[in-house]
Amino acid sequence: MTTQAPPSQQQTGAWSEVESPTSLVVRFPDNDPLEMDSGGQIAPLTIAYQTYGTLNAAKSNAVLICHALTGDQHVANVHPVTGKGGWWETMVGPGLPIDTDRYFVICSNVVGGCMGTTGPASTNPVTGLPYGLDLPVVTIRDMVRAQAKLIDYLGIDQLFCIAGGSMGGMQVLQWAAAYPDRVFTAMPIAAAARHSSQNIAFHEVGRQAIMADPSWDGGRYFEAGQRPTKGLAVARMAAHITYMSDEALHRKFGRKLQNRAAPTFSFDADFQIESYLRHQGSTFVERFDANSYLYVTRAMDYFDLAADYGGSLALAFKGTKTRFCVVSFTSDWLFPTSDSRAIVHALNAGGASVSFVEIETDKGHDAFLLDVPELISTTRGFLDAAARARGIAPAGA
Amino acid sequence: MTTQAPPSQQQTGAWSEVESPTSLVVRFPDNDPLEMDSGGQIAPLTIAYQTYGTLNAAKSNAVLICHALTGDQHVANVHPVTGKGGWWETMVGPGLPIDTDRYFVICSNVVGGCMGTTGPASTNPVTGLPYGLDLPVVTIRDMVRAQAKLIDYLGIDQLFCIAGGSMGGMQVLQWAAAYPDRVFTAMPIAAAARHSSQNIAFHEVGRQAIMADPSWDGGRYFEAGQRPTKGLAVARMAAHITYMSDEALHRKFGRKLQNRAAPTFSFDADFQIESYLRHQGSTFVERFDANSYLYVTRAMDYFDLAADYGGSLALAFKGTKTRFCVVSFTSDWLFPTSDSRAIVHALNAGGASVSFVEIETDKGHDAFLLDVPELISTTRGFLDAAARARGIAPAGA
Numbered sequence: 001m002t003t004q005a006p007p008s009q010q011q012t013g014a015w016s017e018v019e020s021p022t023s024l025v026v027r028f029p030d031n032d033p034l035e036m037d038s039g040g041q042i043a044p045l046t047i048a049y050q051t052y053g054t055l056n057a058a059k060s061n062a063v064l065i066c067h068a069l070t071g072d073q074h075v076a077n078v079h080p081v082t083g084k085g086g087w088w089e090t091m092v093g094p095g096l097p098i099d100t101d102r103y104f105v106i107c108s109n110v111v112g113g114c115m116g117t118t119g120p121a122s123t124n125p126v127t128g129l130p131y132g133l134d135l136p137v138v139t140i141r142d143m144v145r146a147q148a149k150l151i152d153y154l155g156i157d158q159l160f161c162i163a164g165g166s167m168g169g170m171q172v173l174q175w176a177a178a179y180p181d182r183v184f185t186a187m188p189i190a191a192a193a194r195h196s197s198q199n200i201a202f203h204e205v206g207r208q209a210i211m212a213d214p215s216w217d218g219g220r221y222f223e224a225g226q227r228p229t230k231g232l233a234v235a236r237m238a239a240h241i242t243y244m245s246d247e248a249l250h251r252k253f254g255r256k257l258q259n260r261a262a263p264t265f266s267f268d269a270d271f272q273i274e275s276y277l278r279h280q281g282s283t284f285v286e287r288f289d290a291n292s293y294l295y296v297t298r299a300m301d302y303f304d305l306a307a308d309y310g311g312s313l314a315l316a317f318k319g320t321k322t323r324f325c326v327v328s329f330t331s332d333w334l335f336p337t338s339d340s341r342a343i344v345h346a347l348n349a350g351g352a353s354v355s356f357v358e359i360e361t362d363k364g365h366d367a368f369l370l371d372v373p374e375l376i377s378t379t380r381g382f383l384d385a386a387a388r389a390r391g392i393a394p395a396g397a
Numbered sequence: 398m399t400t401q402a403p404p405s406q407q408q409t410g411a412w413s414e415v416e417s418p419t420s421l422v423v424r425f426p427d428n429d430p431l432e433m434d435s436g437g438q439i440a441p442l443t444i445a446y447q448t449y450g451t452l453n454a455a456k457s458n459a460v461l462i463c464h465a466l467t468g469d470q471h472v473a474n475v476h477p478v479t480g481k482g483g484w485w486e487t488m489v490g491p492g493l494p495i496d497t498d499r500y501f502v503i504c505s506n507v508v509g510g511c512m513g514t515t516g517p518a519s520t521n522p523v524t525g526l527p528y529g530l531d532l533p534v535v536t537i538r539d540m541v542r543a544q545a546k547l548i549d550y551l552g553i554d555q556l557f558c559i560a561g562g563s564m565g566g567m568q569v570l571q572w573a574a575a576y577p578d579r580v581f582t583a584m585p586i587a588a589a590a591r592h593s594s595q596n597i598a599f600h601e602v603g604r605q606a607i608m609a610d611p612s613w614d615g616g617r618y619f620e621a622g623q624r625p626t627k628g629l630a631v632a633r634m635a636a637h638i639t640y641m642s643d644e645a646l647h648r649k650f651g652r653k654l655q656n657r658a659a660p661t662f663s664f665d666a667d668f669q670i671e672s673y674l675r676h677q678g679s680t681f682v683e684r685f686d687a688n689s690y691l692y693v694t695r696a697m698d699y700f701d702l703a704a705d706y707g708g709s710l711a712l713a714f715k716g717t718k719t720r721f722c723v724v725s726f727t728s729d730w731l732f733p734t735s736d737s738r739a740i741v742h743a744l745n746a747g748g749a750s751v752s753f754v755e756i757e758t759d760k761g762h763d764a765f766l767l768d769v770p771e772l773i774s775t776t777r778g779f780l781d782a783a784a785r786a787r788g789i790a791p792a793g794a
Binding site: 037038039040133136137139194195196197198200201202204205207208209211212213214230231233234237238241244246249250252253254255263265266267269270271273274277278281294298301302304333336 | 434435436437530533534536591592593594595597598599601602604605606608609610611627628630631634635638641643646647649650651652660662663664666667668670671674675678691695698699701730733
């Protein structure tokens with residue numbers, strides 16, 4: 001296997017990350033494919049990832065962070081496309097709860113993504129063209145299976161912690177269920193053990209918006225040198241509403257007008273919320289691939305951990321020694337506290353060690369990405385105690 | 398003014414309703430325009446409407462029903478386009494709470510609609526072509542002003558009742574505020590005195606979905622003989638999610654698969670909720686005009702009744718003699734009970750007579766359209782008492 005990026009393809013600008021990511025890269029050989037739930041496989045499989053901190057001699061201090069739908073491996077460094085800070089800089093860094101002076105932090109782009117791990121924009125070795133919809137449909141379990149290959153490659157037997165919010169939390173749960181002996185602690189945040197009907201519905205709207213864009217062209221837009229940016233922007237706008245709470249929208253925007261004293265009686269973005277949403281849509285399409293959006297939303301839709309254990313979520317965690325810390329947010333209506341409670345009930349029924357914190361905030365689902373003091377203090381307390389139990393030296397020791 | 402439909406235009410199929418509605422029609426002359434909040438006007442103004450029952454000699458038994466975003470005047474008769482029953486057949490008819498044996502029921506298509514009242518698909522007399530975006534932007538107050546012209550035309554001084562849900566409820570509130578002496582009772586159901594930031598956001602997503610469709614063509618799609626059906630379907634799908642509750646979706650669809658035993662690992666409509674949403678999108682475009690969708694959503698966005706009264710909703714109702722019955726539903730997250738409470742507080746502060754009922758149901762916002770026994774009994778009780786007070790004879794008397 002090689003650790004260098006393949007030669008850059010025709011992709012330019014943001015899309016150069018697909019084939020030449022600004023990341024560490026591991027490329028598994030053709031004879032070591034990713035076997036997938038659909039029965040398909042990906043060969044060769046490329047995984048792009050970032051690391052922070054240093055793996056200790058006992059290899060006991062590795063933390064795997066799993067990213068959400070539109071996140072990526074750039075947890076705590078400047079993003080190569082947007083130039084903005086990492087998506088979890090409140091949580092991961094020197095002296096922060098996921099302390100890079102103490103832990104060796106790993107985050108890989110998910111399979112199906114567009115930041116260097118094999119996804120629909122990657123080159124299909126059979127055709128020499130982007131996969132498009134010829135990439136097999138990806139599941140959360142496939143994403144986790146790929147991560148496990150990366151962790152094997154890094155020579156790590158057991159992860160000290162796996163943490164992630166939203167779809168990241170789904171991966172955390174899948175890891176804990178599939179590889180209980182490889183997970184010392186697990187932190188699923190604002191997550192669910194299965195995607196709800198309402199959430200599938202919102203995803204379907206996003207996918208239909210993309211597919212309705214003639215530029216999508218059955219997923220073969222790369223070849224025509226175009227992108228379904230309008231459809232993808234609409235998908236992002238619809239999804240973005242679900243990431244915020246009604247209260248926060250009211251507090252932040254209310255009915256305030258955008259740079260004007262009176263309504264224009266037109267279809268311009270009179271209201272600040274309209275202007276904000278349009279901005280969210282237009283910036284998103286600069287950094288994300290439309291087909292990846294289809295694949296990654298689909299993976300979430302298909303996630304139903306209990307279904308793999310005869311319908312019993314408790315069986316998924318039976319006898320586990322992993323220590324869990326489950327976190328939800330009061331104003332999260334996409335992955336409401338009831339979803340987290342269902343996880344906690346199953347963990348209790350399975351005899352697991354579990355802490356559960358419901359954090360009071362009006363920041364909605366996106367709270368897991370934001371500077372929420374109780375999230376930070378909860379994570380710090382949970383990991384510090386677990387690190388002592390695991391015998392991981394304090395930072396600077 | 399004439400009461401006949403103008404000659405049919407090029408519109409065919411469903412769209413024949415725009416110029417030749419299967420309804421009563423009143424066409425106000427050019428010198429009697431609709432003056433609009435934007436400063437624009439519509440001349441001539443056409444209003445298409447349905448009536449049920451008989452106006453009594455005292456003209457005291459008229460009930461005006463105001464329809465919601467995608468509703469129309471076909472409250473209690475077979476719909477001329479879909480062939481389905483009227484949208485409020487649970488509530489309006491002989492022996493029903495809004496008893497057509499007792500009351501004279503009127504419902505008109507709103508200005509900006511597409512079922513015969515002047516809207517963006519109507520012919521612009523200046524060009525001889527459909528208005529498209531040349532129709533001035535419509536507000537809830539404009540809709541109500543047009544309804545008042547219709548009620549004048551019908552020779553009715555005071556309406557016994559004005560009732561409506563959702564956007565219909567906004568019109569009810571606007572009527573009660575603007576014409577307090579003309580409204581004996583008012584029933585705003587699942588409504589709000591102003592559109593929230595989150596609701597504006599969902600509307601903006603729908604509009605952007607329509608405008609992203611190349612077939613929309615700046616609103617001039619009629620001329621090219623095309624329609625932005627894909628964009629409109631996406632808009633409808635996004636909106637439809639907001640009309641249902643998470644609980645009802647879980648109960649009705651859950652994660653059930655559509656006519657298959659296992660997921661297909663594809664982007665087909667594997668889940669019943671996907672299939673249902675796609676159906677909602679594809680049937681909607683057969684009966685609704687995309688530009689009307691832009692206009693009517695915009696009217697809701699702009700609605701902020703208190704803003705017309707110096708920011709005080711109580712002032713809007715100060716000294717009113719109208720009897721109010723305000724209804725909300727526990728699982729309605731689009732127009733939650735808090736919106737109805739705000740109306741009730743303002744009515745109380747304004748010294749109004751008001752009943753308030755929050756109905757326990759998991760049917761979400763759409764509950765106002767459905768067979769919800771407590772809604773039916775509440776309406777019956779409220780109207781019966783008010784009819785006695787107004788001296789309206791019982792049915793058959």
